[in-house]
Amino acid sequence: MPLSDDEKAAVLARLPLFAGVSSDSLTRLTAVAGEQDFAAGYYIVRQGQVGTGLYVLLEGRVRVIRGSDELAVLVPGDFFGELAVIDQRPRGASVEAIEATRCLALASWDLLDLLEHDPQLSLNLIRGLVARIRDQGEHPHH
Amino acid sequence: MTADQKPCPPGDYQVVVVGSGPGGLQTSYYLRHLGIRNALISADPAPGGMFRRFPFFQRLLSWTKPYAPVPRSDRFYEWFDWNSLLAEEPQNRSLMPDLMPGDSSFPSRPEMEQNLAAFAEKTGLEVRYDCTWESTRRDGEQFVLGTSDGEYRCQAVVFAVGVAQPFKPDSPGFADVPHYVDTRPAETYAGKRLFIVGKENSGFELATGLLQWAQRIVLASPRPPKLSVNTHSLLGVRARYIQPFEDQILGGGVFILNASIPRIERSADGYRVHCVRSEGGSELTVDVDEVISATGFTSPLRDLTDLGVSVFGRSKLPSMTNFWESATVPGIYFAGTIGQGVAGMKKYGLPANSGAVQGSRYNARTMVYELARTKFGVTRERPVVKPDQLVDVLLHEATRSPELWNQKSYLARAFTLDAGEGIRDEGIVPLAHFVDEEGAPAVAITVETDDTGDIHPAVYVREQGRPAVETLLTSQPLHDFRTADNRLQLVSLLRGVTAGTAR
Amino acid sequence: MALSQDELVDTLAGLSLFADLSRPQLEQVAHKMAEESYPVGQRILRQGFTGTGFYVILDGEVAVRIDGTDVAHLGKGDFFGEMSILLGEPPVADIVTLRQLDVLHLGGPELEAFLRDHPPVMYRMLKTMALRLRNTSQVRS
Numbered sequence: 091m092p093l094s095d096d097e098k099a100a101v102l103a104r105l106p107l108f109a110g111v112s113s114d115s116l117t118r119l120t121a122v123a124g125e126q127d128f129a130a131g132y133y134i135v136r137q138g139q140v141g142t143g144l145y146v147l148l149e150g151r152v153r154v155i156r157g158s159d160e161l162a163v164l165v166p167g168d169f170f171g172e173l174a175v176i177d178q179r180p181r182g183a184s185v186e187a188i189e190a191t192r193c194l195a196l197a198s199w200d201l202l203d204l205l206e207h208d209p210q211l212s213l214n215l216i217r218g219l220v221a222r223i224r225d226q227g228e229h230p231h232h
Numbered sequence: 233m234t235a236d237q238k239p240c241p242p243g244d245y246q247v248v249v250v251g252s253g254p255g256g257l258q259t260s261y262y263l264r265h266l267g268i269r270n271a272l273i274s275a276d277p278a279p280g281g282m283f284r285r286f287p288f289f290q291r292l293l294s295w296t297k298p299y300a301p302v303p304r305s306d307r308f309y310e311w312f313d314w315n316s317l318l319a320e321e322p323q324n325r326s327l328m329p330d331l332m333p334g335d336s337s338f339p340s341r342p343e344m345e346q347n348l349a350a351f352a353e354k355t356g357l358e359v360r361y362d363c364t365w366e367s368t369r370r371d372g373e374q375f376v377l378g379t380s381d382g383e384y385r386c387q388a389v390v391f392a393v394g395v396a397q398p399f400k401p402d403s404p405g406f407a408d409v410p411h412y413v414d415t416r417p418a419e420t421y422a423g424k425r426l427f428i429v430g431k432e433n434s435g436f437e438l439a440t441g442l443l444q445w446a447q448r449i450v451l452a453s454p455r456p457p458k459l460s461v462n463t464h465s466l467l468g469v470r471a472r473y474i475q476p477f478e479d480q481i482l483g484g485g486v487f488i489l490n491a492s493i494p495r496i497e498r499s500a501d502g503y504r505v506h507c508v509r510s511e512g513g514s515e516l517t518v519d520v521d522e523v524i525s526a527t528g529f530t531s532p533l534r535d536l537t538d539l540g541v542s543v544f545g546r547s548k549l550p551s552m553t554n555f556w557e558s559a560t561v562p563g564i565y566f567a568g569t570i571g572q573g574v575a576g577m578k579k580y581g582l583p584a585n586s587g588a589v590q591g592s593r594y595n596a597r598t599m600v601y602e603l604a605r606t607k608f609g610v611t612r613e614r615p616v617v618k619p620d621q622l623v624d625v626l627l628h629e630a631t632r633s634p635e636l637w638n639q640k641s642y643l644a645r646a647f648t649l650d651a652g653e654g655i656r657d658e659g660i661v662p663l664a665h666f667v668d669e670e671g672a673p674a675v676a677i678t679v680e681t682d683d684t685g686d687i688h689p690a691v692y693v694r695e696q697g698r699p700a701v702e703t704l705l706t707s708q709p710l711h712d713f714r715t716a717d718n719r720l721q722l723v724s725l726l727r728g729v730t731a732g733t734a735r
Numbered sequence: 736m737a738l739s740q741d742e743l744v745d746t747l748a749g750l751s752l753f754a755d756l757s758r759p760q761l762e763q764v765a766h767k768m769a770e771e772s773y774p775v776g777q778r779i780l781r782q783g784f785t786g787t788g789f790y791v792i793l794d795g796e797v798a799v800r801i802d803g804t805d806v807a808h809l810g811k812g813d814f815f816g817e818m819s820i821l822l823g824e825p826p827v828a829d830i831v832t833l834r835q836l837d838v839l840h841l842g843g844p845e846l847e848a849f850l851r852d853h854p855p856v857m858y859r860m861l862k863t864m865a866l867r868l869r870n871t872s873q874v875r876s
Contacts, residue, residue: 173865176861176865177862177866179869205858205861206854206858209850209854209857210851212850212854212857212861213821213851215861216860217821219861219865219867219868220817220818220821220822221822222868223864223868224818224824224827401739403739454765455766456766490766510762510766511759511762511763512759542775544773544835545772545773546770546772551774551835559774559776575777577781577786578779579786580786580787580788580842581840581842667781667784668778682785683842683843690785699782699783702784702785704785
């Protein structure tokens, strides 16, 4: 069942990615973020495709695959797909739903628009990326 | 006194020290203390270094408290007295407070000069004054210093020549403009319109001193002033000198501009200063009677760069090892304020006090011990510490060691932990050296301030073949770190490492 | 040779991190950050030790070193130190100067406010992070 606007705003506000963003941003997010459902086995994004948006996992689980390697399993609250939005390059990995999954989808232009107007969102996004870079320990910077 | 009656005549010495400011005096004292034959030469006619002339108008920025939480005989009194030089004999220590009348905790310039002269006299230091260092060369294993009195040969040289050589930008007109060092007595600026280039301590010191004399004062430099009360450190313009800042806020005749100065022209009755505002780039012309360029200093290193001493940065300080030895010419050392070129750990961007007497005096002593050990085989006692005392000794050091307090996160007290030799007190070491170099298993303690301003001990444990590991201990409101909590942490930290040293 | 204010701003204008800033904004950046120099062989950030700072390289080169092995070299225009500050954790690698280094430095506690004040800089940083992630195995598209 689709979320009401209030429910959607509440869900969004709780996500780490949107922690501390302005209420203006939350309102805008609520208006533009769409819910999408995916069946188990469905490829939400495919490696090499042009990216059109970022996804936040609300329910279910997905796996991140590059080539034949499974890189990660994501759980509700995690986000994916943001890199292609930031640098406009093709998707670097595929994301497959492991089970029935619901995501919040944010189109590229909406996300970029929000980033421009909400420094907190940018900061959160940077922090998220930085944490991920550090976790994998491979090519760390600072 | 004729040339041949002056002490330290030209000839052969183990070490030559150049400069009779705090750095040179402190260095020569400890070299002598270790039995190393050294000549101390100085271009000046008397001791004191920069304090023979600066600061011009104001008191020093370093305190000496006549009434402190500990008695003067206590080693920790050095934390409340940033101006006295260090000495082993009780009668030669803490000379500064007795020279201050008691109306301030900051000495005046003449009082500081007297303090340094008293140190030289009471310790019987032999100094050859009016002897100017002119040239430097190598001759095999030795250095040969050419001076106005003749040649000196030595195995190592310590240059304590200060960072007091005037520096002015080479923009048009600056050559004709007096530098800070040329400032005249205050009365001669009475009723004048004054323009001071530079907004750091020297610029503000002049503005403070000339505040009631000058008709109008403009202070200008590209960047906004940084105030120490905002940086919560000793970085920036110190509280003593910010009267002009308040005056500007009230609109009383002081103007603080963020602008670059591309050009200064002579005019009929003074100068015309061309400014370009940093914000927006608009131009502004200011007509004044006097200009002073308080634009900083470099170190008069003469021909040392020709000898291979590498320098870096805006002030062209020498690149040095953690023991203040030239990074490129071994055997050349530096003491005094030049030591600020050794950054140390500089956590959170805060430097230690190596540019000031309270820090450089310890650096000089530590440097001398290392110089003596590496060049002349002079070894120090390394007293044994019983394993069950180590934790107490470490926490006591963090709480009451003036070296650790004056040079936070820069100097540390170290103890080696060798199964055969037991726990040995290595004395004061540069912290960066302890953590960056490999060595015997050891533990070092220092005092640090973090980016919230919290002051706490930090312990570094080095095990064989592994890099040092850092552990921060907990602060305490009255800065007594000998808490049960810290004790527990240390005990558990050291358990594995000291196990092998139990006797 | 020390840079004049103009030369400094010119240098900043050429760095990709500040590529989207106007001249007045570049001047602001120059004011907020401090110019510092380091000689060869100086450790600026230390693996596993507390101590943070944000640095932008104006001239020179550093090595990013983990457990004694160089994993990257950084030069003019590159920046380092932001990860530790943003995550509130100690650096995971040493930063060691390979040549004399001139940098702009900003204290850790000031970085967030600085990024908020200069959204184009934050966006450039975001893009750099994205690039770093692309070069690793943790890409999530």
